[in-house]
Amino acid sequence: MGTVAVASTLVGLATAAAFAGEMPTDSAPTDRVVSLGLFSFYGPKYLGAERYGPFAFPTLDVRRPDEGFALASPDDGLSVALLETSHFRLGPVATLRQGRNAGIDPRFAGLDHAPWTIEAGMFADWWVLPERLRTRVELRHGLRGGDGFAIDLSADLFSRIGRFTLAIGPRLGIVDAGLARIQFGVSEAAAMRNPLFSAFNAQGGLQTVGLAASIDYNWSSAWRSTLYGRFDRLVGDAAASSITRRLGSEEQFTAGLGLTYSFGARLPLPSGLLPR
Known part of the structure; x- marks a missing residue:
């Protein structure tokens, strides 16, 4: 997703949030703080790539006015909690999966197509130690036909020191056979078209093992900047x-820098949608 497209998305979200408080609704209007962020990354052009490039993603968070910036990781999928308590959050999640084609490297000509797609599904956060240790699971499926499932598992230890918030934790990526074949499979026909690659029937299972870390700095109650780094190692098929x-x-590195802006809004959310 290009930076211009992401910026347009953020502008649209900000506009919608600003007007939400002015629209009449039968639901009880609820004061919320909306945080919109834009993160720019430099990392592999697709999972397993040796060539790197820039990309960007938006972030969105909605919270109560008496809460500070949410404790989260830049590699969380774009998500909104529909159910929330002091220990648990649950809701929809979506993320962009990068594709692989001959435009990235002409030597891929003849391989089966591995297109980019949106992955959508559900996430769940469980705070083992409130405000300190969070575990998270995301279950997603690509929106293109014939796609597969991905499961991301993570744990993050957070520490607030003045205006800084530090986070670090492990990452695991699991896929089913359908997605494994899209990303790393080579059919017999593709191997005949491009003899650089031997036929390979990729199976599902554990795909990546990694570690992520981030440092947030709160310039004010409205503005926050984030420095992010992640290392992943491909395993299995x-x-x-x-x-x-x-x-x-097999070794994948990602670095990123983000900026988040928060503003108050009156959102027409039914009472109890975000209980806490």
Whole structure:
């Protein structure tokens, strides 16, 4: 997703939030703080790539006025909590999965198409230690036909020191056989079209093991900046695939910088939608 498209998305979200308090509704209007963010990253052009490039993602958070900036990680999918308590959050989530094609590297010509897509599903956060230790699971499925499931598991330890918030924690990525074949499979026909790659029947299972860390700085109650880094290592069939062995890398690094702006809004949310 290009930076211009992401910026347009953020402008649209901000406009919708600003007008939400003015629209008549039968639901009881509820005061909320809306946080919109834009994160720019530099990382692999697709999972397993040896070539790197820039990309960007938006973030969105809605909270009560008496709450500070949410404790979260930049690699969380774009999510909104429909059910929330002091220990648990549950709701829809979506993220963009990058594709792989000959436009990234001409040597991929002839391989089966691995297109980009939106992955959508549900997330759940469980705070083992409130405001300190969070575990998270995201279950998503690609919106293109014939896609597959992805499960991301993470844990983050947070520490607030003055205006700074530090976070660090492990990451695990799991996929089903359908998604594994899209990302790392090489069919017999594709191997015949491009002899650089040997046929490979990728299976589902554990795909990545990693570690992520971030540092947030609150310039004010409205503005926050974030520095982010992540390392992943491909395992299982993702590492064994001829795609990775010939034109990829098992080690994946991502660095990012984000800016978040928060503003008050009267959102027409039914009472109890975000209980806490």
